Amino acid sequence: MDCQIADIIIIGGGLLGTSAAYHLARRHAGRIMLFERMDIASQTSSRAACLLTRARTKKVLMDIVQETYDTIGRIEDELGESLDLQQTGSITIASSDSSLHTVETLEKAALDYGIPVERIDTESVKRYLPWIEQVAVREAIYMPTDAFIDSAQLCNGYAKAARLRGVTIRPRTAVKEVLVSENSVKGVLLDSGEKIYAPVVVDAAGAWSNLLSFPLGIGLPMTPVRSHFWITESNPELFPSHQPFAVLPDAKAFTRPDVGGLIIGLREPECVSYAPDTLTASIEHMDFTPDNGWAILSACADGFAAYFPQIRHTGIAHYVAGPSCYVPDAMFVIGPVQQLKGFYALTGCCGAGVAAGGGMGRLIAEQILGEETFVDATPFSPSRFGEINPFDSDFQNSCALARSHKKSG
Ligand SMILES: Cc1cc2nc3c(=O)[nH]c(=O)nc-3n(C[C@H](O)[C@H](O)[C@H](O)COP(=O)(O)OP(=O)(O)OC[C@H]3O[C@@H](n4cnc5c(N)ncnc54)[C@H](O)[C@@H]3O)c2cc1C
Numbered sequence: 298m299d300c301q302i303a304d305i306i307i308i309g310g311g312l313l314g315t316s317a318a319y320h321l322a323r324r325h326a327g328r329i330m331l332f333e334r335m336d337i338a339s340q341t342s343s344r345a346a347c348l349l350t351r352a353r354t355k356k357v358l359m360d361i362v363q364e365t366y367d368t369i370g371r372i373e374d375e376l377g378e379s380l381d382l383q384q385t386g387s388i389t390i391a392s393s394d395s396s397l398h399t400v401e402t403l404e405k406a407a408l409d410y411g412i413p414v415e416r417i418d419t420e421s422v423k424r425y426l427p428w429i430e431q432v433a434v435r436e437a438i439y440m441p442t443d444a445f446i447d448s449a450q451l452c453n454g455y456a457k458a459a460r461l462r463g464v465t466i467r468p469r470t471a472v473k474e475v476l477v478s479e480n481s482v483k484g485v486l487l488d489s490g491e492k493i494y495a496p497v498v499v500d501a502a503g504a505w506s507n508l509l510s511f512p513l514g515i516g517l518p519m520t521p522v523r524s525h526f527w528i529t530e531s532n533p534e535l536f537p538s539h540q541p542f543a544v545l546p547d548a549k550a551f552t553r554p555d556v557g558g559l560i561i562g563l564r565e566p567e568c569v570s571y572a573p574d575t576l577t578a579s580i581e582h583m584d585f586t587p588d589n590g591w592a593i594l595s596a597c598a599d600g601f602a603a604y605f606p607q608i609r610h611t612g613i614a615h616y617v618a619g620p621s622c623y624v625p626d627a628m629f630v631i632g633p634v635q636q637l638k639g640f641y642a643l644t645g646c647c648g649a650g651v652a653a654g655g656g657m658g659r660l661i662a663e664q665i666l667g668e669e670t671f672v673d674a675t676p677f678s679p680s681r682f683g684e685i686n687p688f689d690s691d692f693q694n695s696c697a698l699a700r701s702h703k704k705s706g
Contacts, residue, residue: 302493304326305499306330307329308499310339310456311650316455318455319464323462330464330465333468337466338452339579344448344617345651347447348443348445348542348652350387350544350652352389352403359406361672364671365654367655375458375461382446383444383445384442384444385444385542385553387541389544391435391437396547399546422434425439426552427537430603448651455655472509480637481639499642500640504521504573504576505573511573515637517634518630518645519644524621524648525563525590525593525616527615536559545601547600549563550601564701565701567701570623570693570696571693572687572688574688589616622647622696623645629646629677630644630677631645631660633679643657647699
């Protein structure tokens, strides 16, 4: 059987794996091979709502998102093509005391960081978002530099730029297991029986990451949690395509324009988690919600109807669901795994891999190469929870709670 040698192997061709490949190649990290068992950008990374929300409550997260914006600009220059970033801006709306606090916290975080932000009155909100019920708006902030981007196009952009810098990308190639010798990684065994040897292996297998690490005795602290959104039928007058995306913390909802329709994301009070071994290899074959999300939509619609009463009479054209990997503390999982030399985790996107993927890829590249990291990596350490069992239902519930409590975009 064939055997090859690489310096770094990356498992997973989603936003996180391809971003890591690009950042490593940019740093001349040697022979880099990326294996993706389906097609590049075909799994969770093709199902995102695609928001690149800049303002976060933690500065380290804003640094990481800023790096994604910078990476997008750099890749566009390198490829000589646009990745079609849509800078529509965002509007976050407070309707209650508690969401007013959320909005004020985000406003302060944005101001401190230097992100343009302004308070806007209800008339202006209505001008930007023609569908909104003005009386529901108590306070609103507008952030003109927020944007969204087609997540599959972004992922393919990372992959293309990585390939241009010499990364070998092998789609339709599944990794069967990570090879280990004593306490170090040795490489990977492919489904085909081929062995590839490398001293560094990055587990960026998204919702499936634990299926590769757990047989090595390593539980990564994250669980796939169902995320979803609905897309209305087209109504370009109500939903013009240049309108800002909106974040509605009181309804645990967000919206963004989508070619004449409106994407509506709603977070149910109790989000659903999945044991990693219950996921099919391709999410195309996963039945996330048997009734296409209708029961959830009608259960959550009351909160959203305060902003858009016509929701009950508006046609829904599509329902999109997928697994996002949540972590109990809502921070990512990035870095070396202490128990196994050369094994790195890049997962636990907490529903933010589009916004944060560019920065997450840079951080892991710097860690692998022993460079000074552009942000403090400690909050993302894979071992920060001690030993965990990702198949334990209490642990899975604690991850689902991180999504249930999320109020941001
Ligand atoms: C409905 C929804 C809405 C979202 N909205 C947003 C948003 O608005 N903004 C935002 O920032 N984020 C959003 N996200 C999150 C974002 O999509 C994810 O953070 C991102 O796609 C995660 O990328 P990934 O590379 O970790 O996972 P994936 O894209 O799933 O990539 C992992 C890859 O690993 C491969 N793989 C697995 N096992 C193996 C193996 N053994 N061998 C080889 N390959 C393997 C898989 O085939 C897969 O392609 C959303 C997610 C969902 C589901």
